[in-house]
Amino acid sequence: VPASRHSIGIGLLGLGVVGSGVARILDEKAAVYASRVGVPLVIRRVLVRDIEKERAFAPDRSLLTTDPEAVFGDPEIDVIVEVMGGEHPAYAYIQRAVETGRYVVTANKEVMAKHGPDLLGLAQQKGVDILYEASVGGGIPVISPLKRDLLANSVSAIAAIINGTTNYILTRMARDGMGYSEALRQAQDLGYAESDPTNDVEGFDAAYKLAILASLGFHTLVHPDQVYREGITAITDRDFRYAGELGYVIKLLALARREPDGLRIRVHPALVHDEEPIAKVDGVFNAIQLEGDLLGRVLFQGRGAGSLPTTSAVVADLIDVAIGLVRGWRDRLNWVREGQATVAPMESLRTRYYMRLTLADQPGVLARIASVLGDHSISLASVIQKEADESAQTAEIVIMTHVATEAGLSKALAELRTLEAVVGVGNCIRVETTV
Ligand SMILES: NC(=O)c1ccc[n+]([C@@H]2O[C@H](COP(=O)([O-])OP(=O)(O)OC[C@H]3O[C@@H](n4cnc5c(N)ncnc54)[C@H](OP(=O)(O)O)[C@@H]3O)[C@@H](O)[C@H]2O)c1
Numbered sequence: 510v511p512a513s514r515h516s517i518g519i520g521l522l523g524l525g526v527v528g529s530g531v532a533r534i535l536d537e538k539a540a541v542y543a544s545r546v547g548v549p550l551v552i553r554r555v556l557v558r559d560i561e562k563e564r565a566f567a568p569d570r571s572l573l574t575t576d577p578e579a580v581f582g583d584p585e586i587d588v589i590v591e592v593m594g595g596e597h598p599a600y601a602y603i604q605r606a607v608e609t610g611r612y613v614v615t616a617n618k619e620v621m622a623k624h625g626p627d628l629l630g631l632a633q634q635k636g637v638d639i640l641y642e643a644s645v646g647g648g649i650p651v652i653s654p655l656k657r658d659l660l661a662n663s664v665s666a667i668a669a670i671i672n673g674t675t676n677y678i679l680t681r682m683a684r685d686g687m688g689y690s691e692a693l694r695q696a697q698d699l700g701y702a703e704s705d706p707t708n709d710v711e712g713f714d715a716a717y718k719l720a721i722l723a724s725l726g727f728h729t730l731v732h733p734d735q736v737y738r739e740g741i742t743a744i745t746d747r748d749f750r751y752a753g754e755l756g757y758v759i760k761l762l763a764l765a766r767r768e769p770d771g772l773r774i775r776v777h778p779a780l781v782h783d784e785e786p787i788a789k790v791d792g793v794f795n796a797i798q799l800e801g802d803l804l805g806r807v808l809f810q811g812r813g814a815g816s817l818p819t820t821s822a823v824v825a826d827l828i829d830v831a832i833g834l835v836r837g838w839r840d841r842l843n844w845v846r847e848g849q850a851t852v853a854p855m856e857s858l859r860t861r862y863y864m865r866l867t868l869a870d871q872p873g874v875l876a877r878i879a880s881v882l883g884d885h886s887i888s889l890a891s892v893i894q895k896e897a898d899e900s901a902q903t904a905e906i907v908i909m910t911h912v913a914t915e916a917g918l919s920k921a922l923a924e925l926r927t928l929e930a931v932v933g934v935g936n937c938i939r940v941e942t943t944v
Contacts, residue, residue, distance in 0.1 A: 514548055517588060517831040517834055518551055518583070518587050519550060519553060519587070519588050520553060520554045520555075520556070520580040520581075520589045520606075522555075522577075522580065522589060522590065522591045522593050523556065523592040523594065524555050525592070527616055527816060528590075528592040529564050529816065530819065530823075531592060532555070532566055532567065532568045533566035534817070534820050535550055535824065542828060545828060546835055550828075552568050553572065553586050554579055554583055555567075555568060556577055556579075557574075560573045560574075565816070577598075577602060587831075587834055588611060588612045588613070588830055588831070588834075589611045589612070589614075590827060591603055591606075591614070591615040592615070592643075592823065595617075596623065600620045600628075603615060603617075604631065607628065607632045608635065610636075612637045612638055612830045612833075613632070613639040613640070614639075614640045614641075614823055615639065615640075615643070615644065616644055616819055616823055617641070617644060618714065618717040618721060619717050621717075621721055622717035622720040625721065626724070626844075629843070633843065638843070640827075640829060641721070642822040642823075642825060643822035644718070645722060645797070646671055646718070646797055646809065646811070646813045647812055647814045647822065648812050648818030648819055648820075648821040649795055649796075649809050649812070650809065651722070651797045652721070654799075654807075655722065655725040655799070656842050659801050661801075661803055662801025662803045662804055664726035664727060664799055665767050665801070665802065666764075666766040666800040667719070667764065667765040667766075667798070668763075668787060668797075668798045668941075668943040669722065669764075669787075669795070669797040669798065670760055670787060670795055670796050670797075670813075671718045671722075671763050671797065672709055672761060672763075672795075672813075673813045674696055674701050674702045674706065674709040675709055675712075675715070675740075675741050676760070677701050677702075677792050677793050678693055678696050678702070679758075679760060679761065679778075680791045681696075682744070682749050683749050686746055686749070688745070689741070689745070689746075701814075711742070712738040712740045712741075712761065712777070715763045716738045716763075717733050720732060720735070720736055722763075723736075723850075724846075725844060727765070728844075728845060729847065729849065729850040730850055731772065735774060735852045736774045737774065737777070737855050738775070738776045738777070739776070739777035740761075740778075741761050744778055745935070747895075748863075748865060751893075751895060751907045752938075753783075754893075755780075755863075755893075756782060757783060757863075758788045759780055759781075760778070760781050760788065761776065761779075762778070762941060762943075763775075764941065770853040770854075771853035772850050772851065772853060777939060778938055779941040780939070780941070781943065786808055786943075793812070793814060793815070794812065795810070795811065795813025796809065796810040796811075798943060856916035857916065858915040859913070859914050859915075860913075860939050860941060861890070861913070861939070861940035862887075862913065862937055862938070862939060863907065863936075863939075864908040864910070864937045865936045866906050866908065866931060866933070866935060867904070868904055868906060869903060869929070869931075870897060870903055870904050871930055874930040875906070878928075878930075878931070881924050881925055881928070882908075882910070882921050884924075885918070885920050886913060886914070887918060887921055888910065888913075889909070889910060890909045892906055892907070893907045909940065918937070922937060
């Protein structure tokens with residue numbers, strides 16, 4: 510251990526769910542970490558918005574500040590741990606940390622998805638690094654496996670459940686027959702969903718995480734805007750009931766795959782057969798399945814959020830950085846970009862579909878529907894008549910298709926909507942296989 514290093518100084522940005530977990534565990538396990546690293550890990554400053562606020566755990570009050578200069582100006586701070594969240598000012602703070610020669614550990618998926626490549630490039634120039642294991646899948650190790658353990662593979666596919674809030678909502682809808690609004694309200698009451706749930710339920714959060722995973726896995730640059738995205742708000746309790754009867758569950762999947770016309774990268778709800786491993790990932794749990802040419806499939810599963818699981822990933826990165834600093838190691842494995850990503854258009858996607866339609870109860874209607882679908886090369890795997898509403902003289906049917914193209918499906922749906930006999934298209938959800 511170089512004599513100059515008597516400790517590793519930490520500047521903590523944020524003392525919320527994750528930040529207070531990090532502060533608490535650095536305190537509770539101080540001796541263990543000091544022996545692992547060789548010197549103690551010491552929090553020197555903590556940036557917050559409101560010093561007076563009550564906290565789950567707070568270090569010595571004198572360390573708290575609302576002034577970022579108090580953190581960046583402290584020469585004893587070697588590592589900045591950013592657990593504030595949001596794009597601004599977190600992005601500027603991470604940049605500032607790197608520019609002033611600090612290592613950074615962050616849990617911020619939005620900043621790393623939108624600006625990760627620039628920030629990592631800057632860090633390399635400055636001879637430091639940014640570690641971001643906690644940004645995807647909370648405590649589940651997945652960034653590090655992609656950066657290191659899978660390096661010998663060409664990753665061909667990623668299939669993941671990486672948003673705990675939506676997975677909790679979908680699980681309640683599936684298990685308890687709850688409607689979307691009720692399940693969302695429960696998630697909010699339990700602190701799993703924020704009061705404005707847009708980021709989660711519209712799939713933005715999952716798209717940020719998938720952009721990070723795809724960039725690492727495919728050694729390219731995937732911006733979150735390149736991820737096709739649909740949220741879960743259109744799914745009804747009926748869809749769950751019918752999917753269940755057919756042997757499927759509905760999950761918000763994050764999918765990325767190398768295909769002949771480019772990378773297909775998407776976040777949307779999907780029917781998944783209930784026997785597939787990913788279909789069994791329930792509640793706030795997350796799972797990430799990667800497929801490599803040498804290894805085949807590997808599935809990482811665990812707690813994708815929460816104070817201590819996320820702290821597990823943040824502190825692991827911190828210990829990694831600290832050991833490097835103590836031993837004078839500068840270089841670690843970095844993200845190497847091998848090319849520019851071409852993103853395949855959704856229109857060329859080939860998959861199966863579940864469709865729920867309300868039809869006028871007239872003779873010959875089904876034949877008309879089948880003929881419209883047939884015109885777009887969509888063949889039916891099954892058609893099940895569900896409820897009939899005798900007073901309205903309508904019937905609800907559920908169609909499962911064989912593999913079709915997204916382009917054909919969009920055209921067929923548009924045409925179906927113009928038919929007098931089609932009272933409504935209840936929903937149309939892709940059916941995916943992850944095994
Ligand atoms: N929660 C999880 O389970 C989880 C899991 C994985 C990743 N993450 C990521 O971890 C990060 C933190 O999440 P969190 O749940 O811990 O958030 P949080 O509970 O809302 O805490 C945010 C903290 O940052 C501080 N802060 C926010 N904006 C600030 C500003 N402009 N200046 C100074 N301080 C500011 C807040 O200060 P005050 O306390 O004074 O308001 C608060 O202490 C996010 O990037 C999130 O996506 C969270």
